Amino acid sequence: MSLHARWRRVRTAAIGAVTIGLLAVGCGGSSNGGSSTDSDTLIVYTGLAGDWPRVFNPYLPTVSEGPGTIFEPLFFYNIARQDDPAPRLGTEYAWNEDGTELSITLREGVEWSDGEPFTADDVAFTLNMLLEHEALNTQNFQGEPTVVDDTHLTVSFDEPAYMKAPDLLGKTWIVPEHIWSQIEDPATDQIQEPIGTGPFALTDFSPQAFTLSANETYWDGAPALPEVRYVALSGNQAGADALAAGEIDWQTGPVPDMENFEQNHPGYKSITVNAFQMVLDTCSNPDLGCTGPQTDPAVRQAIYYAMDREQLNALAFQNTAAEMSPGFALPERDAGYLSADLENQTVPMNADVQQAQEILEGAGWTMGGDGIYEKDGEKLSLTVRVVTGWTDYITAVNTMSEQLKEAGIELTPQPASNNETMDARGRGDFQLQIDSLYPGPTPDPYYVYNNFFNSENTVPVGESANPNFSRYSNPAVDEAINQLNQIDPVDTEARQQHYDTIQAEIERDMPYIPILLGGTTSQFNSEKFTGWPTDVNLHAYPAVWQRPDQAQIYRSLEPAGE
Structure with a gap:
């Protein structure tokens, strides 16, 4: 049975999505931000606070743009609803009977943006590059690619690997062998002049704005959307102001009075x-170099119970957030995966100060004279990193600081630029950081567990972890993730015991402290462009920073005047 057939038999998802597509030919240049009145140019703001770095390597965490737009995957997976994977550089794929070999058929007649032909050698090169450079291999790919001919290849695994297919097919950005084979270190090269197969090309760049233009030789024909202009602003408030002034066409983020x-x-x-799970990342593992009170599971549990989430939702998120599960399966979309053994099926919405203090005192913390707990001469005082300009997160951590004080926990916000904050997260240079765990390529909590809780995806403090930023390591969780990867997704009964194990372990250990299920809100200019996702047609996840969904949306948009 092909994975297409298996996909159709999984449960229906209940989220939303959007589509956009781009390609890249790098050019230098200097220009300023645009205006939404620019004819046929889509002006977007991603929430970046500060200047754009000229980084178009799709595998770097600081990439400005490229995944899906410049560098394409083989297929597009819609996490918002239960669509069949849509062909991109690939056209067909199927597993053998025991799930150890994946056969892939590629699209014919595709060219890189410099005119060179795209072949199976490029795909095999990309996969081998991930194997050779651990820092790039965030999906923990361990297969062996074999080229059959220009449009066919196989990927073999030592054991059944059903759950690897969506990441491999939908989140692997195919790069040109004839260029990248000459790069000394693809794990650090910024790729300032990108060459891809996608629907748009980089045609202008400055730290204040850059432009992607329609690729006239794109395999699916030039997009109807002529240009996408990415502008740099100072944060959420600047984005809201630009929307009010009609200066941008699409942003994803909070604005005043969202209800109206x-x-x-x-x-x-x-x-x-709602699909992204808001958390406090914790540098949780002292064996890998983490230091501070947050390495004590009792402290993490106490913070969990000390939050008043109803107040956080009202003050920071305009009540757009929703309840999440401490087992990190989405309560509605993943209802069938939620473990009956969880202590809390969903997070407590009101603070339980008594419970928080009982947990701390049971772990040997004693109340100090200043109202803050202490243990072995160490005060229960923590810093929490937050990106400057992200007003909703800033309000959230300021509110948490007041809430946690009631339970005897001191929390100090530590604002910094986006690049500095993301870099610190990767290196483990933090105690707490407000963050969101992103969903996987299909509607299945397996991918959150594999990405963020698998010890294979982390490294000691000082090295760049991606994406297990908490540096969590639990042999029982690792083994359950490994078992899930080997079971055909249609065998839900066999899989559930492993979901039960994972959820029980991470609810107890809490390396990521659950806050709320984030409400991803996008605002877009429907008068200037048509083809946007709607509640009844969620053809991609509607967030300008979600990749490759942003590219899927761009491919769907048309200027309203045409």
């Missing part, structure tokens, strides 16, 4: 979906 946004912004629409 469309009434207040004629010609614009808004959409909210």
Whole structure:
């Protein structure tokens, strides 16, 4: 049976998505941000606070753009609903009977943006590059690619690897062998002049703005959207101001009075979906070099119970967030995966200060004279990193600081630029950091577990971890993840025991402290462009920073005047 057939038999998802597509030919240049009145140019703001770095390597955490737009995957997976994977550079794929070999058929007649032909050698080169450079291999790919001919290859695994297919097919950005084979270290090269197969090309760049233009030789024909202009602003408030002034066409982020946004912004629409799980990352593992009170599981549990999430939702998120599960399966989308053994099926929405203090005192913490707990001469005082300009997160951590004080925990916000904060997260240079865990390539909590809780995806403090930033290591969780990878996804009964194990372990250990299920809200100019996702047609996840969904959306948009 092909994976297409298996996909159709999984449960229906309940989230939303959007589509966009781009390609890249790198050019230098200097220009300023645009105006939404620019004819046929889509002006977007991703929430970046500060200047754009000229980074178009799709495998670097600081990439400005490229995944899906410049560098394409083999297929597009819609995490918002239960669509069949849509062909991109690949056209067909199927597993053998025991799930140890994946056969892939590629699209014919595709060219790189410099005119060189795209072949199976490029795909095999990309996969081998991941094997050779651990820092790039965030999906923990361990297969062996074999080229059959220009349009066919196989990928073999030592054991059944059913759950590896969506990451391999939908989240691997194929790069040109004839260029990247000459790069000394693809794990650090910024790729300032990108060459890809996608629907758009980089045609202009400055730290204040850069432009992607439609690729006239794209295999699916040039997109109807001529240009996408990415502008740099100072944060969420600047994004809201630019929307109000009609200076941008699409942003994903909070704006004042979201409930009445469309009434207040004629010609614009808004959409909210819930899939990203807001957490406090914790550098949790002292064996890998983490230091501080947050390495004590009791402290993490106490913080969990000391939060008043109803207040956080109202003050920081305009009540767009929703309840999440401490087992990290989405309560609605993944209801069938939720373990009955969880202590809490969903997070407590109101603070339980008594419970938090009982947990701390049971772990040997004693209340100090200043109202803050201490243990072995160490005060229960923590810093939490937050990106400057992200007003919703800033409000959230300031509110948490007041809430946790009631339980005897001192929390100090530590604002910094996006690049500095992300770099610190990777290196483990933090105690706490407000963050969101992203969903996987298909509607299945396996991918959150594999990405963020698998010890194979982390490294000691000082090295760059990606994406197990908490540096969590639990042999029982690792083994359950490994077992899930080997079971055909249609065998839900066999899989559930491993989900039960994972959820029980991570609810107890809490290396990522659950906050709420984030409400991803996008605002877009529906008067200027058509083809946006809607509640009844979530053809991709509607967030300008979600890749490759942003590319899928760009491919769907058309100027309204045409």
